[in-house]
Amino acid sequence: MGKNGSFSRLTDENKKTLRSRAFNFRWATLESGVIPLTAADPDITVPSPIIEGIQEYLKEPYLSYGPAEGLPDFCQGVADFYNRHKNSDVKPEEVFAINSAASGMFLVAQAVIEPGDEVIIADPVDFLLERSVLAVGGVIKRFDRRPNTSFLEAIKEQYSTKTKMLSLCNPHNPTGEIFDRHTLEAILKWAKEKDIYIASDEIWSDIVYNGATVHSVRSFDKSLTEKVFTVYGYSKSFGLAGLRIGALIAPNPEWRETMVKRSYAADTAYGVATLSQIGAIAAMQDASWSAFQDILQHYQQNRDWITQFVDSMHTLSAIPPKATYLYWINIEQTGHSADFIVEHLRNKHALAVIPGNPTFFGPRAEGHIRLSFATTTDVLEEGLKRLRKGLESL
Numbered sequence: 326m327g328k329n330g331s332f333s334r335l336t337d338e339n340k341k342t343l344r345s346r347a348f349n350f351r352w353a354t355l356e357s358g359v360i361p362l363t364a365a366d367p368d369i370t371v372p373s374p375i376i377e378g379i380q381e382y383l384k385e386p387y388l389s390y391g392p393a394e395g396l397p398d399f400c401q402g403v404a405d406f407y408n409r410h411k412n413s414d415v416k417p418e419e420v421f422a423i424n425s426a427a428s429g430m431f432l433v434a435q436a437v438i439e440p441g442d443e444v445i446i447a448d449p450v451d452f453l454l455e456r457s458v459l460a461v462g463g464v465i466k467r468f469d470r471r472p473n474t475s476f477l478e479a480i481k482e483q484y485s486t487k488t489k490m491l492s493l494c495n496p497h498n499p500t501g502e503i504f505d506r507h508t509l510e511a512i513l514k515w516a517k518e519k520d521i522y523i524a525s526d527e528i529w530s531d532i533v534y535n536g537a538t539v540h541s542v543r544s545f546d547k548s549l550t551e552k553v554f555t556v557y558g559y560s561k562s563f564g565l566a567g568l569r570i571g572a573l574i575a576p577n578p579e580w581r582e583t584m585v586k587r588s589y590a591a592d593t594a595y596g597v598a599t600l601s602q603i604g605a606i607a608a609m610q611d612a613s614w615s616a617f618q619d620i621l622q623h624y625q626q627n628r629d630w631i632t633q634f635v636d637s638m639h640t641l642s643a644i645p646p647k648a649t650y651l652y653w654i655n656i657e658q659t660g661h662s663a664d665f666i667v668e669h670l671r672n673k674h675a676l677a678v679i680p681g682n683p684t685f686f687g688p689r690a691e692g693h694i695r696l697s698f699a700t701t702t703d704v705l706e707e708g709l710k711r712l713r714k715g716l717e718s719l
């Protein structure tokens with residue numbers, strides 16, 4: 326791990342830095358003393374090969390314009406990374422450097438959705454999938470993605486002649502579930518038959534437990550992915566949220582060109598900082614992957630620890646996530662709403678977690694809270710202590 330931290334403990338210096346740098350519901354946005362197990366980027370320091378890659382680049386003091394579609398090494402890097410780690414067949418000419426996975430989902434919606442078109446998304450799912458569609462006048466249709474439901478049937482029920490796209494989050498934020506290969510293939514075949522687009526957000530696809538496999542949409546036969554866009558990002562596995570960097574993998578080079586034009590990257594009005602691309606290139610190399618494996622092992626321990634914790638609390642229940650560093654916990658047995666529990670924990674027990682409410686995730690999120698466990702052992706230990714006390718004091 327980087328010289329500034331360890332997996333076991335956040336030093337006072339680390340905390341001071343996070344309080345000034347970690348926004349988006351985290352340290353810098355909360356009253357001092359509140360522990361954030363909230364938004365989804367890590368307290369773990371960035372793997373040192375990434376920092377070294379950026380430092381090396383800066384030895385030559387030129388920061389010139391890059392190409393509209395992204396640096397050739399970035400596009401090649403994404404293709405190699407996907408083909409090596411996600412059993413895929415991606416060509417560099419299909420890759421577009423984007424300023425985040427979030428912007429990738431917005432770009433796809435912008436390019437394929439006309440006002441009034443329907444888009445099928447999960448319920449619950451991260452708000453990004455809904456917002457990207459609403460931003461361009463699309464209409465949301467939600468399928469039940471609570472655990473133990475038949476996703477394919479639920480998706481089919483939402484289809485109408487107005488359906489233009491299906492947006493997937495795989496692995497799934499917030500439930501931590503993964504589509505099995507058989508289901509994903511059936512979804513791809515069905516979407517092809519209906520001639521609709523798919524946007525697949527795979528930002529969580531590196532963070533998997535117990536050796537589980539995430540099947541990228543790009544690991545299927547090319548004939549099934551002619552209208553399939555894949556989005557990948559570096560904020561989760563590598564802690565690079567502040568660099569605003571992601572990758573959009575288009576179905577073919579022509580679609581990549583369309584996206585470059587639609588984003589105004591070709592006019593230089595959009596584009597990813599070359600320095601961010603350099604960070605991502607370093608992240609996709611083997612040294613960073615190997616550092617990430619250590620981080621993953623730590624997340625696995627955190628996940629297993631929360632599983633034990635949840636089992637010990639009679640008011641909580643959960644299905645352990647197969648992927649992501651998010652724990653989706655059912656709190657219905659407390660007899661209170663998620664918003665009430667979150668307020669109570671924050672105001673009385675100095676613990677911040679995310680409520681499962683419709684604004685963040687959709688109507689079927691009610692009755693849950695979401696914990697991020699991308700933190701050090703000491704912070705998680707204190708967070709779980711506060712959670713226990715908070716729930717026992719209700």
Ligand SMILES: Cc1ncc(COP(=O)(O)O)c(C=O)c1O
Nearest residue numbers: 365425426427451498528558560
């Ligand atoms: C499914 C999903 N996509 C995208 C993002 C945001 O990624 P980025 O920082 O690359 O925009 C998140 C963050 O929580 C997420 O959960």
